Amino acid sequence: MPPRAVRTLVVEKKPMILTAEGAGTIQARYVNNIGFLVSGRLLTRNVDVGAFVKNDDLLASLDPVDYKSRLTAAESQVTSAQAALDQAAGEESRFKELLKNGFTPQARYDQALKDLQTAQAGVVGAKANLKLAQDQLRYTDLHSPTEGVVTQTGANVGQVVQAGEMVIQLSSFSDRDGVFSVPVLYISAAKVGMAVKVWLQAKPTEIVQGVVREIAPNADPITGTYTVKVTLVDPPADMFIGAVVVGEVDTEGHEVVTVPATAILQTGDKPEVWVVSADNVVKKVPVTVDRYDTSTVTISSGIVQGDRIVVAGVNSLNDGQKVAIEPTDAP
Template sequence: MLGRMGTLAAGMVAASFGLILGGCSEEKPAPPPPRLVRTIVVEEKPLVLSAEGAGTIQARYVNNIGFLVSGRVLTRNVDVGASVKKGDLLASLDPVDYNSRLTAAQSQVTSAQAALDQAAGEESRFKQLLANGFTPQARYDQALKDLQTAQAGVVGAKANLKLAQDQLGYTQLHAPTEGVVTQTGANVGQVVQAGEMVVQLSSFNDRDGVFSISVIYIGAAKVGMPVKVWMQAKPSVTVQGVVREISPNADPVTGTYTVKVTLQDPPADMFIGAVVVGEVSNQGREVVTVPASAILQTGDTPEVWLVSADNSVKKVPVKVDRFNTDTVTISSGLSKGDRIVTAGVNALNDGQKVTVEKADAQ
């Protein structure tokens, strides 16, 4: 009996030992493979600053045209929006008074000419008498003086006649240049003074795009900066322009600054008053632009995952210049050639090994 128990105990010990050996021979589970990540290789590129704004087409030269004489408006031949050519009749004054002045000036010339003819005859006669010794020198001197006075009277009368003729001509107001009427200042029957604006004429040949720019962007505007301008109603109608003038003072009502852009050969579609859109693009300093999904924001400072040469990742703080719709502009923290993770940034740990799925230049 004792022998059988010993044999059983030995068997149990052997079985236990076998189980121990069997347990020691089991393999450990394999470590997980490196996480597959998508990356880009960043590049430094000039920062392109662009802005758009709506404006209107306005004439570069605007003339306030008025009569050179005063009087009552007899006719006004144009209204706002009318296109005129050089020499077209714009308005006229009642010429009755100026016709009377012209008649009086013509009479003065006739009278002065008659006085001159008489004085010339007297001077010639006394000159002959003086030569023959039949009249004193003083009498001839008086005749000569009368002749010179008569000559001056003719010159003055003719000058008054020319003035009266000019004033009569001034009662008709003609266009000094071609353009479009943008404003009127007097109606038929109204008495106007010399120089008072009757018609405002805007030159159609030289046109500007006039824009109101916010104080946020006015600092970037420079005279001579190229601007692309197109019709708001017809985007296919485009021209190039150059910033000609920047207002130094803001509008007291809107707080915006007026910027005038000279248009280069604007088409007829860009008529005065048409609404246009202007776009300015300007290259700035070198920056790095990355997808917005690459930014890891776990604290006060934004970070990105930088992929090292051994395919491990580490956090790198960056300075963000501005956030766009789908991208982020970074001003410092990255250099050209750095590879960063662009997807799944919240699932990584420092030092973790990764497998690069895709590496594109940004």
């Protein structure tokens, strides 16, 4: 009786491609909490949440009455200090001439010189106070330090705000990240610099390339997930801050063999395949299956590179049976 003809393929191990997907949101990479450098009552707020602002746009202003009064007082101090300096300079000049001609003692001239130096210091101090008053009045107007979108407001008109208190939260629109919450089961596979494909949940055909920029070192105490930030490369305008996106990562896992599902023989607790020896004799070999798909099976161990296995008619063979090889293409 001639040997039974069987279809076979030669095992070729390849890295298993692991794909992971997750939903996230678009967030600004740089978020500025902007506040006044001085305290006061909020007189105007010119922007609301969602407004786009440009560099140096007026965002809000404080009631300037008190600061104008301080400026007036500082200007008066400078005028008074300058008058005192002029008088002291004249006194010093006169006593210097008298001392030179021997009509006044050295001590009197020294006192005039001291008065002159004190007056000079008074002018310097008064001008510094004037500059401070001018700056404080200027600080009652809050200008945008950069362009961006308003994502939060911290004060309303009529409210008294303190120096440094957040009045406007401004998020940069030019630099945006996709921010994802990754379960602890998968965070070990995430690496800084890893490539990520990102698309809008509502527009899956518009794909943007991204790179993992930051991985949180600690899990969120509430969700137990790790925050992963992905820098987006040239994101479109419709990937606005707050938009829901999907990220996909493909990574290489350990080496596996993908075979047709028909190659698996299930006669006991462990799946097996028929391995054809060099003299065309078949032998059952147990294998470890990683994944069952519709028409293929992924095997992680049990067979090695170069093994020839039977891929059809596996239920019609016996251990030690001689077969005739009819090769087939790998899946």
